[in-house]
Amino acid sequence: MVERKKVVVVACAGMDKPLGSVTRASVFKVVEDLRPNNVELVCLPPLLAGVGSYSELISNLPVITVDGCAERCATKLIVKNSGKIRGRIFVPDSTKKHNLLPESASCLGLNGEKLAEIIAGEIASIVDRLIQGYDRIG
Amino acid sequence: MALIKEKVGIVSCSGEEIPEGTISRIATRLVLEKLRPYETVTICLPLFLAGGEGERTFAKLFPTITLDGCEKRCAEIGTSKYSGKPFATIVITDILKQCPVVNLKSRDEPSVDEFKFAEKVAKEIAKKVDEALGRQEDTNQK
Numbered sequence: 001m002v003e004r005k006k007v008v009v010v011a012c013a014g015m016d017k018p019l020g021s022v023t024r025a026s027v028f029k030v031v032e033d034l035r036p037n038n039v040e041l042v043c044l045p046p047l048l049a050g051v052g053s054y055s056e057l058i059s060n061l062p063v064i065t066v067d068g069c070a071e072r073c074a075t076k077l078i079v080k081n082s083g084k085i086r087g088r089i090f091v092p093d094s095t096k097k098h099n100l101l102p103e104s105a106s107c108l109g110l111n112g113e114k115l116a117e118i119i120a121g122e123i124a125s126i127v128d129r130l131i132q133g134y135d136r137i138g
Numbered sequence: 139m140a141l142i143k144e145k146v147g148i149v150s151c152s153g154e155e156i157p158e159g160t161i162s163r164i165a166t167r168l169v170l171e172k173l174r175p176y177e178t179v180t181i182c183l184p185l186f187l188a189g190g191e192g193e194r195t196f197a198k199l200f201p202t203i204t205l206d207g208c209e210k211r212c213a214e215i216g217t218s219k220y221s222g223k224p225f226a227t228i229v230i231t232d233i234l235k236q237c238p239v240v241n242l243k244s245r246d247e248p249s250v251d252e253f254k255f256a257e258k259v260a261k262e263i264a265k266k267v268d269e270a271l272g273r274q275e276d277t278n279q280k
Contacts (some may be wrong), residue, residue, distance in 0.1 A: 011150040014182040015166060022181060026161075028246040043155045045212035048187035049219075073184040106167040 005134050006106035007127045008040045008057055008083075009065040010047075012074045017026050019068035019091045020104040022116050025108060026091075027066060029120035048077055058083035062130045064123055068092065094119050146174075146270045147197055148263065149213045149224070150205040157242035158207030158230040161256045164248065164275035166205060169203040176269045178182045187216045197221035201270040203263060205229065233259055 012025040014020030031041045040057055047054045058078055065074040066086035078085055095101055095115060102112025150166040153159025170178050181202070186193040197217055204213040204224045214227045234240060240255045248256065266275075 011154065013154055013186050014184055015150055015152050015163060015180045016182045020152075020182070024152070024224040025246070027154065031247060041154055043153045043159070044184045045151055045153060045187060045216065046210050048184065049210070049216045071188070071190065073182075073183050073188045077184070079186055106164070106171060 003040075005131055006038055006040050006061055007068065007086075007130050008042050008061045008063045009123060009127075010042045010044055010058075010063060010074045010078055010083075012044065012068045014068050015105065016072070018105045018108070018112065019095065021108060021110055022083045022091055022102050022119065023066045023068045023074075025113070025116035026089075026119035026123060029116060030123045030127070034120055034124040038127055038131055044074060044077065047081060055081060060084075060127055062086035062133075064089070064126050064130075066119070066123065086130055087123075089119060089122060089126075091115075091119065094122070143222065144177075144271075145200050146178050146225070146267045147181045147200050147202040148178055148205060149183055149186065149202050149217050151195065151207045151213045152183060153207045153212070154245065157245050157248075157252070158234070159250060159260060160207075160245050161230050161242065161252065162205045162207045164253065164256035165259035165263060167261055168257060169263045169267065173260055173264040177267055177271060183213055183216065186220065187212075194221050201225035203266050203270065205259075205263060225270045228259070228262055228266065230259060233262060 009027050011023040013024040031039050044056050063078050063083045063085050066089045067074050068091045100111040100115040103109030148166050151162045159205045191256045198221045202224045203226045204217050206229045217224050
């Protein structure tokens with residue numbers, strides 16, 4: 001049985017690009033600081049490698065995907081696994097919108113940290129909207 | 139198929155669920171940026187698993203070292219499934235058993251001890267890189 005009033009967040013967290021590190025940092029801020037009681041963080045590799053049991057979660061709870069590059073692995077793979085995507089963040093758009101770039105994959109720097117905070121806030125807003133949707137449905 | 143022994147691909151778990159995923163990520167970056175920058179590349183695991191042809195072809199042609207944070211061994215299983223047997227496999231929890239005093243807690247902000255542990259893991263990876271390239275000892279840069 002899946003717990004209600006929860007939202008799944010899936011981040012690409014790609015190793016090879018700085019924006020992958022931004023996705024990772026932003027979802028941690030949501031899960032650990034901003035909305036710890038309302039978010040289930042789903043790790044992408046086990047889902048893809050078929051070694052985790054996340055299919056129930058992503059098919060029963062609304063999913064927010066956070067992608068770090070144009071490959072959009074998180075979004076593609078949630079779609080492929082029949083997940084219900086209800087919110088999407090594309091980090092390259094956020095860098096342009098806020099004119100903030102991380103220093104590197106291993107060190108986000110001040111701008112990268114700021115970008116991660118902004119994105120975390122955006123994710124939290126989507127979480128709130130989705131939770132309100134639960135309330136409306138009852 | 140013969141492997142090209144010029145570069146080694148590090149396929150690292152980037153798991154967000156547990157601190158071991160963070161350690162694997164830090165250790166991999168240490169190898170790529172400090173210990174063996176000229177000999178290693180990283181293969182993006184989500185893209186690799188999602189069907190990235192470039193990633194999969196590279197992993198077929200070059201030796202790979204998989205680094206997994208936990209016993210699910212996503213990197214090892216994925217690499218074996220889509221590109222072939224890795225040259226070496228490392229699991230953080232196995233190394234952790236040798237260091238009972240290390241207590242991994244943070245996924246987001248590793249402590250000094252956690253970072254030191256990541257350095258230890260990075261050295262293990264670097265050793266495997268040397269083996270994959272047929273080197274007996276570290277004849278390379280720092």
